[in-house]
Amino acid sequence: MKNIGEKIFSTVIKLLTLFSLLILIFIVIFIFKESFIFFREVPILKFITGRTWNPLGDPNKLSIFPIILGTIYVSLIGILIALPIGVGSAIVLSNYTGERFKRYVRGIIDILAGIPSVVYGFIGLLVLVKFFEVRFSFPSGESVLAGGILISIMILPYIISTCSESMEKVYKEYYQYSSALGVSKSYMIRKIVIPESRRAILAGVVLALGRGMGETMAVMMVIGNAPIMPKLLKKCQTIPSLIALEMGMAEVGSLHYHGLFASGFILMIILLLINIILYFIRKSIDV
Amino acid sequence: MSEKIKDSIFKIWLTMSTLVLFIIVVYIFGYIFKNGFDSINLEFIFGNPKGMPLGSEGGVFPAIIGSLLLMVIACIFASILAISTAIYTVFYCNVKKIENIVHLIIQCMAGVPSIVLGLFGYTLLVMYLKLGRSLLSGGITLGIMIFPYIQVRVEKILREVDKSIIESSYALGVSKVYTIFKLILPLCKSDIISTITLAGGFAMGAAAPIVLTAAVIFAPVPRSLSSPVMALPFHLYILTGEGISLEKSYGTALILIVILLIINFISMLLGMKRKEHN
Numbered sequence: 388m389k390n391i392g393e394k395i396f397s398t399v400i401k402l403l404t405l406f407s408l409l410i411l412i413f414i415v416i417f418i419f420k421e422s423f424i425f426f427r428e429v430p431i432l433k434f435i436t437g438r439t440w441n442p443l444g445d446p447n448k449l450s451i452f453p454i455i456l457g458t459i460y461v462s463l464i465g466i467l468i469a470l471p472i473g474v475g476s477a478i479v480l481s482n483y484t485g486e487r488f489k490r491y492v493r494g495i496i497d498i499l500a501g502i503p504s505v506v507y508g509f510i511g512l513l514v515l516v517k518f519f520e521v522r523f524s525f526p527s528g529e530s531v532l533a534g535g536i537l538i539s540i541m542i543l544p545y546i547i548s549t550c551s552e553s554m555e556k557v558y559k560e561y562y563q564y565s566s567a568l569g570v571s572k573s574y575m576i577r578k579i580v581i582p583e584s585r586r587a588i589l590a591g592v593v594l595a596l597g598r599g600m601g602e603t604m605a606v607m608m609v610i611g612n613a614p615i616m617p618k619l620l621k622k623c624q625t626i627p628s629l630i631a632l633e634m635g636m637a638e639v640g641s642l643h644y645h646g647l648f649a650s651g652f653i654l655m656i657i658l659l660l661i662n663i664i665l666y667f668i669r670k671s672i673d674v
Numbered sequence: 675m676s677e678k679i680k681d682s683i684f685k686i687w688l689t690m691s692t693l694v695l696f697i698i699v700v701y702i703f704g705y706i707f708k709n710g711f712d713s714i715n716l717e718f719i720f721g722n723p724k725g726m727p728l729g730s731e732g733g734v735f736p737a738i739i740g741s742l743l744l745m746v747i748a749c750i751f752a753s754i755l756a757i758s759t760a761i762y763t764v765f766y767c768n769v770k771k772i773e774n775i776v777h778l779i780i781q782c783m784a785g786v787p788s789i790v791l792g793l794f795g796y797t798l799l800v801m802y803l804k805l806g807r808s809l810l811s812g813g814i815t816l817g818i819m820i821f822p823y824i825q826v827r828v829e830k831i832l833r834e835v836d837k838s839i840i841e842s843s844y845a846l847g848v849s850k851v852y853t854i855f856k857l858i859l860p861l862c863k864s865d866i867i868s869t870i871t872l873a874g875g876f877a878m879g880a881a882a883p884i885v886l887t888a889a890v891i892f893a894p895v896p897r898s899l900s901s902p903v904m905a906l907p908f909h910l911y912i913l914t915g916e917g918i919s920l921e922k923s924y925g926t927a928l929i930l931i932v933i934l935l936i937i938n939f940i941s942m943l944l945g946m947k948r949k950e951h952n
Binding site: 392393396397399400401403404406407408410411413414417418420421471472473474475476478479480483494495497498499501502503504505506508509510512513514540543547571573574576577597600601602603604608627630631634635639647648651654655658659661662663665666 | 677680681684685687688689690691692694695698699702705706754755756758759761762763766776777778779780781782783784785786787788789790791792793794796797798801818821825849850851872875876878879880881882885886907908910911914915920923927930931934935938942
């Protein structure tokens with residue numbers, strides 16, 4: 388009797404595990420299936436290198452090169468801003484603070500990570516975009532820069548938590564030796580802690596890149612959504628916002644509809660690659 | 675001398691970055707609380723959206739309930755799968771290679787952008803399985819989104835259980851199932867619930883997956899799993915994006931943030947309870 392229970396449980400656990408892992412394959416298959424119809428009409432190379440997105444025109448006018456560039460551009464700007472702030476805070480958090488203070492800051496960072504992206508978008512639209520329009524009298528505050536700043540705030544928690552975890556380990560490992568040698572704390576951090584945790588910083592950047600590129604709502608509300616070649620102070624379009632905006636308008640089964648799936652497919656492939664890279668970076672940290 | 679200069683530049687950098695972090699956090703919360711406070715009253719919390727265009731007057735009650743229900747369904751769906759997968763990798767999987775593959779797949783799932791999950795939910799659940807734009811479709815899509823998050827953390831919690839307890843239990847001839855249910859899960863219960871609660875908060879705040887699968891501009895409080903729902907993040911997006919009412923959007927944002935803070939707080943309390951036990 389006991390054995391039967393054991394067997395049933397282990398079978399159920401195995402089936403559920405299998406099912407959860409199959410979800411990813413389902414996602415890939417379903418998105419691919421819908422985009423396959425599109426790729427039969429428009430060759431994939433043309434789709435990702437062409438420069439116009441005009442869903443109402445002929446099939447040859449459907450291509451997303453500027454949109455892919457926009458997606459990458461916005462995230463890169465975000466990382467560029469967030470990296471110095473994030474690494475700096477991570478150093479302070481892991482080397483200079485006591486346990487109690489650390490716990491509070493961790494809590495605050497968790498909360499920052501938990502703020503919904505719509506709320507970020509809302510604040511971005513009302514504060515950032517308006518600020519650009521009023522202070523710098525841009526024709527339109529909705530820009531790559533606004534999206535980048537917003538992304539940078541959203542990815543800060545990821546960069547901080549990835550970096551501070553590894554920095555703490557390095558710090559604990561070397562602190563006694565370096566203080567026995569009479570080396571000042573900041574010198575030690577500069578010469579040992581930062582170089583030793585460069586892989587963690589890289590992991591943080593890659594993770595943040597993935598998050599930034601997949602971010603939908605916040606970015607969508609501040610970048611203006613114009614499928615043109617991205618420039619720092621001009622409007623642009625990213626793949627997630629393209630899908631979220633136009634999916635409701637596209638007629639089910641039309642080329643436009645399948646084109647949106649195709650752009651989702653491209654985005655998914657890019658992000659899967661990023662995450663496979665991230666997996667191996669993380670593995671190399673653990674070893 | 676130059677070392678000294680480098681040192682001070684380094685210190686200035688550290689101070690500045692920490693300061694910026696704090697200013698950002700204080701500003702965001704200050705902004706939402708200061709502006710949202712005036713538009714909150716009982717009618718706003720417990721009333722239906724009214725006015726023309728819809729949402730410019732009245733309240734957000736259906737959206738609050740809708741969001742909470744979506745969160746509950748997502749949590750149930752995700753935690754069943756996530757806890758099973760975690761138990762499998764920790765207690766049943768003996769081959770290192772399989773474990774690595776499981777981890778890689780889960781990492782990849784965590785990286786699938788929420789809007790692509792929305793597309794997936796839309797094709798599979800809404801179109802193929804004919805569930806329609808409903809509470810169930812949205813809940814499952816959100817569940818898929820938070821599944822990797824819960825799995826990674828539950829696995830970590832299970833691995834942190836003292837190995838000697840498990841070994842002694844096996845040595846006494848106690849079966850694996852009994853050990854897991856009577857020994858390990860009770861030990862990690864509050865930590866696991868804390869993780870699920872936190873993940874529920876993420877699910878509740880996400881708008882991208884439910885834009886296509888569940889949320890509508892107006893729906894009454896849902897009666898069944900197959901009815902469409904309103905959700906706070908989507909409502910906020912509509913109010914702001916369409917420029918319907920600034921005052922109401924401040925209020926909606928505040929309510930959303932407050933509910934999430936409460937969820938975070940509960941999760942933190944549960945996490946602390948465990949630490950006191952040890």
